[in-house]
Amino acid sequence: MSEVATDTVLEVVGLSRSFGALQAVDDVHLRIRRGETVGLLGPNGAGKTTTIAMVCGLLEPDVGEIRVGGERMHPRTTAPRRLLGYVPQDLALYPDLSARENLRFFGRLQRLGRADLATRVEEVLEVTGLGDRGDDRVEHFSGGMKRRLNIGVGLLHRPTLLVLDEPTVGVDPQSRNSILLAIEALAGEGLAVLYTTHYMEEAERLCDRIAIMDRGRVVAEGTRRELIATVGEHDLVRLEVTGDAGAAAAACADLAAVDSADAEDDTITCLTRGAAALLPALLGAVAGAGASVTGVEVREPDLEDVFLHLTGRALRD
Numbered sequence: 001m002s003e004v005a006t007d008t009v010l011e012v013v014g015l016s017r018s019f020g021a022l023q024a025v026d027d028v029h030l031r032i033r034r035g036e037t038v039g040l041l042g043p044n045g046a047g048k049t050t051t052i053a054m055v056c057g058l059l060e061p062d063v064g065e066i067r068v069g070g071e072r073m074h075p076r077t078t079a080p081r082r083l084l085g086y087v088p089q090d091l092a093l094y095p096d097l098s099a100r101e102n103l104r105f106f107g108r109l110q111r112l113g114r115a116d117l118a119t120r121v122e123e124v125l126e127v128t129g130l131g132d133r134g135d136d137r138v139e140h141f142s143g144g145m146k147r148r149l150n151i152g153v154g155l156l157h158r159p160t161l162l163v164l165d166e167p168t169v170g171v172d173p174q175s176r177n178s179i180l181l182a183i184e185a186l187a188g189e190g191l192a193v194l195y196t197t198h199y200m201e202e203a204e205r206l207c208d209r210i211a212i213m214d215r216g217r218v219v220a221e222g223t224r225r226e227l228i229a230t231v232g233e234h235d236l237v238r239l240e241v242t243g244d245a246g247a248a249a250a251a252c253a254d255l256a257a258v259d260s261a262d263a264e265d266d267t268i269t270c271l272t273r274g275a276a277a278l279l280p281a282l283l284g285a286v287a288g289a290g291a292s293v294t295g296v297e298v299r300e301p302d303l304e305d306v307f308l309h310l311t312g313r314a315l316r317d
Contacts, residue, residue, distance in 0.1 A: 235298055
């Protein structure tokens with residue numbers, strides 16, 4: 001067996017799933033190696049949660065194959081599940097139990113031996129930053145602490161692959177940072193991580209590679225640098241305007257050095273070459289369309305702009 005094959009923790013080939021007339025996931029391919037964090041980045045409804053439900057064996061694909069640690073995964077298999085830790089969007093905790101009691105309960109469900117379970121509970125409390133709150137009831141925890149404990153449950157049985165479905169939704173910035181620090185540490189210890197998010201900054205911070213999903217398909221995949229390169233040697237110009245932003249964007253798009261111009265509310269986003277030299281022409285085009293510019297921003301593209309370039313709509317839509 002090749003080195004690449006033995007190092008591969010998750011392999012997804014040609015995965016598709018529909019619900020009636022809705023094609024939720026369409027021909028998705030993914031590979032994650034040991035110690036690698038791969039992000040599924042896309043807006044709500046892009047197919048991220050359906051994809052990971054199939055990866056975790058909770059939903060059967062219409063077409064395609066999933067292998068975890070070389071074992072084929074589907075809803076009727078058990079062997080590959082032992083290699084996988086799944087942390088869902090919804091909290092799976094008992095609020096009237098303490099953090100330590102929750103971990104012991106789920107550890108027994110995962111069939112950890114008594115001595116091993118006792119050790120793992122304390123290790124997981126430390127990893128999630130809850131070592132001093134282990135005996136407190138979960139109902140008294142903040143949202144961020146509950147999220148961290150939820151991740152801890154997925155870590156108890158020492159999985160090879162950790163699957164995280166939007167783990168920072170609804171938490172404050174400090175708790176979000178604590179969660180991201182914990183995930184970074186786990187990947188550094190060799191754990192493979194599949195991370196779904198619609199937060200661009202999380203994907204940029206955590207992920208070695210990013211798969212951008214839109215309407216059920218992976219429209220681009222690679223490192224951050226590789227994805228930004230798909231936009232090419234361009235600048236992003238954002239114009240805040242008053243008046244008809246749609247007409248002003250159309251006028252900007254007619255300029256030879258403008259590759260695309262999109263209007264959203266009172267903002268026009270232009271993908272351009274040579275932004276500094278082009279600004280006077282852009283301002284003239286806006287004025288010619290009967291609108292006025294109230295603010296200008298010029299910067300390099302980011303993943304939000306890559307998504308807009310690939311799909312014609314904003315990541316947050």
